[in-house]
Amino acid sequence: MSSVGTPDPNSGWLSDEELAETRRRLPLLYVEAVPVRVDGLGRVNEVGMLLRASAEGSITRTLVSGRVMYGETIRDALFRHLEKDLGPMAFPLLPASPVPFQVAEYFPWPGASQFTDHRQHAVSLAYVIPVTGTCEPRQDALELTWMSPKDAASDGIAADMEGGRGALLRAALASVGVLP
């Protein structure tokens, strides 16, 4: 969702030019996911963070994220982006409830929201998703790191995330009762 975070190499039903045009006209719908490991009682004990190299060469941490395409359900979009970012063996457990823990609004200018995205106005439905298999980041992600909820909530991690997503990650932890 950030300018470097989750390029859609396949821009779906829009050419690059059309997508660029649309980005100046409409809010785009995204999904984001915080992958977690849970114990036998459903308690979150680890949080997965993606490491990416940005176009400018810096390293940033990010969440699973991407656009919802025309004709695609939110569940399909979530599953597609989880597979794209975590590999086909991650075995994510999508929640029975389709209500996100948060609706994150990204604007290309500061001040309208906690979140910014210099490319576009995007509205993102954000979910905490337990994964039960083996994660093998693909595409442009360098690595998936698992960390404790406490570490994930730290200021250091927040500083590594683009567009204000540190606040979204903390809200994710709060929604599952593990924010310190």
Add this chain to the structure above:
Amino acid sequence: MSSVGTPDPNSGWLSDEELAETRRRLPLLYVEAVPVRVDGLGRVNEVGMLLRASAEGSITRTLVSGRVMYGETIRDALFRHLEKDLGPMAFPLLPASPVPFQVAEYFPWPGASQFTDHRQHAVSLAYVIPVTGTCEPRQDALELTWMSPKDAASDGIAADMEGGRGALLRAALASVGVLP
């Protein structure tokens, strides 16, 4: 949001032609609101339903609904559409939490979801909104009717609503603990 329900007379940053084109390419983001009256303890005791005449001349019941524009926050969009549909004296109380009670997915074909919209793929964030003032429907709405939660949940009311919104209305009632 229905084909007749909430025309955007002012299509914002898109011409009619551009909007028509975009509708074949991208999911559009909407907000919907179920206006309610609450008692001093916050309990919902009445539900507001809009009556509209459709382009084909039939009468349908509907919810407050409309598009989120480029650069507009969800709260601004909710407020704008509440004012458009209920008048400037409705005094809606927007919730402190921006999380919708439901995310309704409308497709132009049946089967993908409970909800359909023959014009477009729309994703709607739906809220229950207490209103404290006087509602005077404007634009194309004929009337606002207040009814009990029990009446609002009836099969008769659901049958009068377009696009499967009867299910959304029931989910709204369930989210505030008044679905029979």
Add this chain to the structure above:
Amino acid sequence: MSSVGTPDPNSGWLSDEELAETRRRLPLLYVEAVPVRVDGLGRVNEVGMLLRASAEGSITRTLVSGRVMYGETIRDALFRHLEKDLGPMAFPLLPASPVPFQVAEYFPWPGASQFTDHRQHAVSLAYVIPVTGTCEPRQDALELTWMSPKDAASDGIAADMEGGRGALLRAALASVGVLP
């Protein structure tokens, strides 16, 4: 939780007499669960209902339910009652979020709430719980029946449930987007 539904054969840290006394003095804390089957994308496609014979010999439908004991977490209580009612091979997936879809308030008198329990004032945290294994009802449950969300939402099923739990079941379906 109903008078016959979920007897606590082992009343935990209270004798029967003490429990009876406490029931006249304090609201008791319960958990309730609606067991569901989900598909690979997390969508609910079946709902599990327990059949029980009441003390008076009638047959009622009910949910998984039971008290939270002293010193027990809500997750532990949920897991214990799921195992008690569905058997050890049900493999329930407890949600990452500890927030219930509804808080059901049961009073021994009518009118204060949708829900009644002639024995006591009980407050129940209610969850939708996917189960992935084989359910073998134990104890006093005669049978577990799987049905479609549509059938589960019917008036006939609601009429078979004690204490107003038909409304709770419908709220459960609404919370996961499958209430008709």
Add this chain to the structure above:
Amino acid sequence: MSSVGTPDPNSGWLSDEELAETRRRLPLLYVEAVPVRVDGLGRVNEVGMLLRASAEGSITRTLVSGRVMYGETIRDALFRHLEKDLGPMAFPLLPASPVPFQVAEYFPWPGASQFTDHRQHAVSLAYVIPVTGTCEPRQDALELTWMSPKDAASDGIAADMEGGRGALLRAALASVGVLP
């Protein structure tokens, strides 16, 4: 809810002795509220914190909190404790939805949960409550302080709160989209 935070001078339907006995036998049901000020669009811009002097003479910050009595609805309990702690002119707006943003579990021993209460096992339904009037703390509260969400989320404030309630306050801020 803390040992000094919200004494129930009137222990309701239980004598002090009975309450003490019950506290060793059953989880007690509480409600907690984070009072907030919202703007015309429902956005939280201030958070209210109570200052109290503990029995040991130290000053602590706390939330509105108290027990749910036998026969009392959760809404009635919330309203009663808000009035008790904020005075009769606070004019709280109880939410239409009875679902808490978090269920906080307090145990008299560490490790079972983020939250502790040396007196008892308590389960607390926690809400964010906009107040629209004038708050005049009564009883043992020294003062109500309004602060920005950012200040309320700080480590300094968390350190002033008993029983781990700093985490609950942060979860409250996250639930309304204002946790930094």
